[in-house]
Amino acid sequence: MIVTCRQMQQCEEAAFARGVSAAALMEEAGRGIADVVRQFAPRAGSLVLFLGKGNNAGDALVAARELVAEGWKLHARLSCEPEAMKDLPRRHFASIRSHVRVIEDATTFDFPAGPLVSLDGLLGIGAQGPMKPELQTLAREMNTLRTQKHALTIAMDIPSGLDGDHGDACVDAVEADLTAVVAQIKAGLLEDGADHYVGRIVLVPLRALAECEGDASAQALTPGVLRSWLPRRPHDMHKGEAGRVGIIAGSPGFLGAAELACRGALRAGAGLVTLLVKEDVYPLIAPRVPAEVMVKAVDDYRDVLEMRFDALAIGPGLGFDHEKEILDVLRQAKMPTIVDADALTLLAQHPEILDKTGKLPRLMTPHPGELDRLLRNYPGWHGMSRRKVTEALVETAPGRTLLLKGARTVIATRGQPTLFNTTGHPGMASGGMGDVLSGVCAAWAAQRIPLHRTAGLAAWLCGRAAEIALTRDHIAAESLCAGDVAAHLGGALLDLKEDRF
Numbered sequence: 001m002i003v004t005c006r007q008m009q010q011c012e013e014a015a016f017a018r019g020v021s022a023a024a025l026m027e028e029a030g031r032g033i034a035d036v037v038r039q040f041a042p043r044a045g046s047l048v049l050f051l052g053k054g055n056n057a058g059d060a061l062v063a064a065r066e067l068v069a070e071g072w073k074l075h076a077r078l079s080c081e082p083e084a085m086k087d088l089p090r091r092h093f094a095s096i097r098s099h100v101r102v103i104e105d106a107t108t109f110d111f112p113a114g115p116l117v118s119l120d121g122l123l124g125i126g127a128q129g130p131m132k133p134e135l136q137t138l139a140r141e142m143n144t145l146r147t148q149k150h151a152l153t154i155a156m157d158i159p160s161g162l163d164g165d166h167g168d169a170c171v172d173a174v175e176a177d178l179t180a181v182v183a184q185i186k187a188g189l190l191e192d193g194a195d196h197y198v199g200r201i202v203l204v205p206l207r208a209l210a211e212c213e214g215d216a217s218a219q220a221l222t223p224g225v226l227r228s229w230l231p232r233r234p235h236d237m238h239k240g241e242a243g244r245v246g247i248i249a250g251s252p253g254f255l256g257a258a259e260l261a262c263r264g265a266l267r268a269g270a271g272l273v274t275l276l277v278k279e280d281v282y283p284l285i286a287p288r289v290p291a292e293v294m295v296k297a298v299d300d301y302r303d304v305l306e307m308r309f310d311a312l313a314i315g316p317g318l319g320f321d322h323e324k325e326i327l328d329v330l331r332q333a334k335m336p337t338i339v340d341a342d343a344l345t346l347l348a349q350h351p352e353i354l355d356k357t358g359k360l361p362r363l364m365t366p367h368p369g370e371l372d373r374l375l376r377n378y379p380g381w382h383g384m385s386r387r388k389v390t391e392a393l394v395e396t397a398p399g400r401t402l403l404l405k406g407a408r409t410v411i412a413t414r415g416q417p418t419l420f421n422t423t424g425h426p427g428m429a430s431g432g433m434g435d436v437l438s439g440v441c442a443a444w445a446a447q448r449i450p451l452h453r454t455a456g457l458a459a460w461l462c463g464r465a466a467e468i469a470l471t472r473d474h475i476a477a478e479s480l481c482a483g484d485v486a487a488h489l490g491g492a493l494l495d496l497k498e499d500r501f
Contacts, residue, residue, distance in 0.1 A: 001184060001185070001212060001214040001215065001216060001219070002184075002185050002186075002187050002190065002214050002215040002218045002219070002220065003184045003185065003186060003187065003212050003213070003214035003215070004164075004165050004186070004187055004214070005125040005126070005164040005165055005186060005188075007184075007212060007213050007214055008125055008183065008184055008186065008209075008212065009125070009126070010213070011183070011184070011209050011211075011212040011213070012025070012209065015208045015209055018208075020208045022055065022088060023088060024208070025206060025208060025209070026055060026058045026059055026062055026088055026092075027062060028206050028207070028208075029059045029062070029156075029182045029183075029204060029206060030058070030059045030060070030061070030062020030063045030065070030066065031062065031063070031066055032180070032182070032204035032205070032206075033059055033060070033062075033063040033119075033154070033156060033180045033204060034062075034063040034066035034067050035204075035501070036154065036178070036180045036202050036204065036501060037063065037067060037117060037119075037154065038067075038070075039471075039500060039501050040152065040154075040178060040200075040202075040467070040471070040501075041115050041117050041152055042471055043114065043115050044067075044070055044071035044072045044073075044114075044115070045072065045073070045112075045114035045115030045116055045117065046072070046073050046075060046111045046112065046114065046115070046116050046117070047064060047067060047072045047073065047074055047075065047117050047119065048075045048076070048077065048103075048106050048116070048117065048118045048119065048145070048151070049061065049064055049074065049075065049076045049077070049100070049119050049121060050076075050077045050079075050106075050118060050119065050120055050121055050122055050138050050139075050141075050142050051076060051077065051078050051079060051085075051089070051093075051121045051122070052079050052080075052121060052122040052123055052135060052160075053079065053080055053084055053085050053086055053089070054085075054086055054089065054123070054124055054126070055086060055088060055089060055124060056121050056122065056123060056124035056156055056157065057085060057086075057089040057093075057121040057122075058086070058088045058089035058092050058121075059121065059156050059157075059182070060119045060120075060121030060156060061089055061092035061093055061095075061096065061121070062092055063119065064096060064099075064100070064119070065092065065095065065096050068096065068099045073101075073112070074096065074099050074100045074101065075100070075101050075102075075103050075106070075109070075111075076093075076100045076101070076102050076103070077102075077103060077106055077138055077141065078102060079122065079134045079135055079138055080134070082094070082097075105141065106118075106141055106142070106145050107141055107144045107145055107148065107149075111149070115152070116145070116149055116150070116151040116152065117151060117152045117153075117154060118142050118145055118146065118151045118152070118153045118154065119154050119156065120139075120142060120153065120154065120155040120156060120159060120160050120174045120176060121156060122135050122138060122139060122160035122174070123135065123158075123160040123161070124156075124157055124158070125157055125158060125164045125186060127160070128163075129170070130170045130171065131160065131161050131170060131171075131172065131173075135160065136161075136171065136172045139160050139161055139172045139173065139174045140172040142174055143172065143174065143175050146175060146177070152177050152178075153174065153175065153176045153177050153178075153199075154176060154177065154178055154179075154180060155174055155176035155178070155179040155180070155198070155199075156179075156180050156182065157179070157180070157181055157182045157186070158179065158181075158186055158188065158189065158198075159173060159174040159175070159176045159179060159197045159198060160173065160174045161173025161174055161197075162174070162188060162189075162194060162197050162198070163188050164186040164187070164188045164189070165186070165187055165188045166187075166188050166191060167187075167188040167189065167190070167191025167192070167193060167194035168188075169193075169194070169196075169197050173197050174197065175196065175197050175199075176197060176198060176199045177199045177200065177425070178199045178200035178201070178202055179198045179199060179200070179201055179202065180202045180204050181201055181202065181203050181204065182204050182206060182209075183204070183205065183206040183209035183210075183212070184203075184209065184212050184214065185201065185203060185220040187215065189201060190218070190220065190387075190408065190420050191385075192385050192386055192387075194408075195406075195407040195408040196407075199425075200422065200423060200424065200425060200463075200467075201220060201422035202422070202501045203220070203222045203224070203422070203501075205224065216417065217417055217418065218387070218417055218418045218419075218420065219417040219418070219419055219420070220419075220420045220422055221419055221420065221421050221422050221423075221456050221459065221460045222422060223495075223496055223499045223500065223501070224499070225456075226456060226457055226460055226496055227496060227497065227499060229449065229453045229456070229457055230457065230493075230496060230497065231447060231449065238271075239271035239272055240271060240272070241271065242269060242270060242271025242272075242446075242447060243269075243270045243271050243272070243310045243311065243443060243445075243446025243447040243448075244270075244271065244272045244274070244308060244309050244310045244311075244446060245265045245270040245272065245273045245274070245309065245310070245311055245312075245313065245439075245442045245443055245446045246274050246276060246304055246307060246309035246311070246312045246313070246442075247261050247262060247265065247273065247274070247275045247276065247312075247313045247314075247316075247438075247439065247442065248276050248301055248304060248312070248313070248314040248315070248318065248326070248329065249261050249262075249275065249277075249313065249314070249315065249316040249317055249318055249435075249438075250275070250277050250281055250285050250316070250317045250318065251278075251281060251317055251318055251319035251321065252280065252281065252284070252319075254316075254317030254318075254319065255281070255284055255285050255288060255317065256317065256432060256435075257316035257317025257318075257341065257432065257435040258275055258277070258285055258289070258316060258317055258435075259285070259288050259289050260316070260432045260435035260436050260439065260482050260483065260486060261313055261316045261435045261436065261438045261439035261442075262275055262289050262290065262293045262439060263290060263436065263439065263483065263486035263487075264435070264436035264437065264438065264439025264440040264442075264443070264462075264485075264486050264489070265313070265439035265440065265442050265443040266290060266292055266293065266439075266443075267440070267486050267487070267489035267490060268439065268440040268443035268444060268458070268461070268489055268493075269443055269444075269447065269493075270442070270443035270446055270447075271446075272294070273292065273293045273294065273439075273443075274293070274294045274295075274296055274307075274309070275289060275293055275294070275295045275296070276296050276298050276301065276303075276304055277295065277296075277297060277298070278297065278298065278299075278322070279297045279299070281297075282295060282297040300325055301322060301325040301326055301328075301329055302325050302328050302329055302332075304329060304333070305329065305332055305333060309335055309446070310335060310336075310445070310446035310447075310448070311335055311336045311337070311338070311442045311443075311445035311446035312329075312333055312335055312336070312337045312338065312442065313337070313338040313340065313438045313439060313441065313442035314326065314329060314330070314337060314338070314339060314340070314343045315338075315339060315340040315341035315342050315343030315344060315438065316340055316341045316342075316434070316435040316438055317341065317342070317435070318341065318342040318343060319342060320342060320345075320346065323346060326342075326343060326346055327346060327350060327353055330343060330346070330347065330353060330357065331353050331356065331357060333360070334360065334361075335361070336361040336362075336363065336445040336446075336451055336454075337360070337361065337362050337363070338363045338365065338438050338441045338442045338445065339362055339363065339364045339365070340364075340365045340366075340434060340435075340437075340438040341370075341434065341435070341438075344364060344365075344366050344370045344373070344374070345370065345373060347364075347374070348370070348373035348374045348376065348377070351377040354374075354377075357397075357399075357400075358396060358397030358398065358399060358400055359397070359398055359399045360399045361399050361445075361451055362397075362399060362400050362401070362451075363400075363401045363402075363403065363441055363445065363451045363454060363455055364393075364400065364401070364402050364403065365403045365405060365434065365437060365438060365441065365455075366402070366403075366404060366405065367404075367405045367406070367434060368404070368405070368406060371389070371404060374393070375389070378392075378393075386404055386406065386408070386410050387410055387412075387418055389404075390402050390404045390410045390411070390412040390418065391412045391418060393412070394412045394413055394414045395414055397414065398414050398415075400413070400414075401413040401451040401452050401454075401455050403437075403441075403455040403458075403459065405434060405437070407424070407426075408420055408421065409421035409424075409459045409463075411452065411455045411456055411459065413451065413452040416452045419452070419455070419456045419459075421456075421459040421460055421463060422460070422463070423459075423460050423461075423462075423463025423464045423466075423467060424462070424463030424464075424466055424467070425463075425466060425467060425470070425477055426477055427466060427470065427476075427477030427478060427479075427480035428462075428463070428466050428480065428485070430480065430481065430482065431482065432481070432482030432483070433462070433466075433482050433485060435482065436462060436482050436485050436486045437458055437459070437462050439486075440457075440458040440461060440462060440489065441454055441455060441458045444457050444458060460492075460496070461489055461492045461493060461496065462485055462489070462492075464491075464492035464495055464496070465484075465485045465486075465487075465488040465489045465491065465492040466480060466484070466485050466488075468488040468491045468492060468495070469484040469485065469487070469488050472488070472491065
């Protein structure tokens with residue numbers, strides 16, 4: 001469910017009419033935001049509170065109260081004197097005043113070595129138009145702290161300066177690394193371009209605001225949505241029931257793509273994984289893939305059509321030397337098929353096959369460049385939003401699911417709510433991530449999960465695995481590799497089962 005700011009306000013008003021207090025909502029929201037800090041900044045350090053007058057500041061102060069006992073050092077940048085705050089944030093500030101050091105300029109303050117986190121408590125969903133000068137100054141300061149001192153910036157509900165309905169940003173809007181959205185996902189957070197300011201989306205649920213009017217045709221991927229999609233394995237399950245995955249990938253010079261796809265399929269729980277390659281590739285790739293992967297040399301890729309697979313992935317590092325064979329597989333395969341990389345490029349060059357296979361179970365996973373190549377066949381669609389063009393590409397193809405990769409991955413299937421992924425970080429901007437994703441998608445599809453849900457699970461899990469790699473391996477985002485994502489898929493699955501953000 002995606003809501004407008006007005007719909008969220010109406011939901012709050014209805015809760016107040018039922019006797020729910022603003023203080024109780026603030027307590028629950030603040031404790032949830034503290035949990036967000038714990039997950040994404042697990043080592044205590046310096047917490048800088050950027051505080052406005054309103055209840056958004058109160059949420060930040062409740063979170064700070066929860067964290068101070070765990071060793072966080074509290075600093076505050078105030079937009080006004082504490083006496084000018086609304087009643088609830090004023091009280092919360094007074095309750096922790098002895099633990100807070102009020103500073104004049106966070107960009108010049110000498111913070112001790114260690115984690116540095118900024119909490120954006122300047123504005124909430126009620127704000128409209130440009131920020132007032134005193135708030136703009138603090139927002140600009142927050143952005144400087146992020147770029148120059150590499151602070152982790154956490155916005156609450158929406159980044160200050162971003163329109164909650166349309167995603168438009170005013171001058172000096174806060175650029176958050178993650179946004180802890182309270183109760184319901186606001187529409188503006190999912191608009192094209194908003195991801196630059198929003199970052200990772202984390203939903204902090206509030207029980208009293210769980211039911212709300214909104215847009216049911218779109219859905220943000222959260223553990224609350226995804227957990228029920230994850231199948232529970234019976235005790236007497238065997239490897240054949242866990243899915244047989246076939247992967248057509250790899251060519252001389254592009255062996256890593258095939259290896260990463262195989263690792264993704266294994267770590268997502270496929271029972272059996274078989275990599276199909278040409279004779280000249282076999283001796284090169286067989287020593288590289290994990291021991292659990294079977295490698296089969298084929299004279300003709302079309303041999304796969306006679307093999308017993310529950311799902312197929314085709315494209316990573318495949319090359320174009322065997323175009324006719326690959327196109328025939330794309331045209332004829334009856335099993336769910338993940339179409340990625342070079343296979344997508346071939347489809348862009350042969351739109352007649354794309355049109356003829358609209359009823360077959362196909363999950364296409366283009367990145368923006370591959371989408372542009374596909375759109376050369378549909379010139380009228382250029383300029384559409386990511387959501388609209390993704391929906392357009394499946395409208396006349398009932399078997400097709402399209403996963404458009406990006407900072408905010410969008411997933412569309414005709415007749416299903418359009419999905420927006422919430423996980424991941426900029427460290428994923430490196431080669432091989434899509435290859436891992438293809439393997440993960442194939443594993444879920446082979447376990448007989450519908451392609452729409454397959455795509456949602458795979459996108460969320462790969463993004464969460466990338467996050468885990470930073471916090472558990474204690475590495476910087478710039479050092480992340482696609483292999484790290486594959487290695488941490490098990491941790492991501494566990495987090496999903498345990499309902500972590």
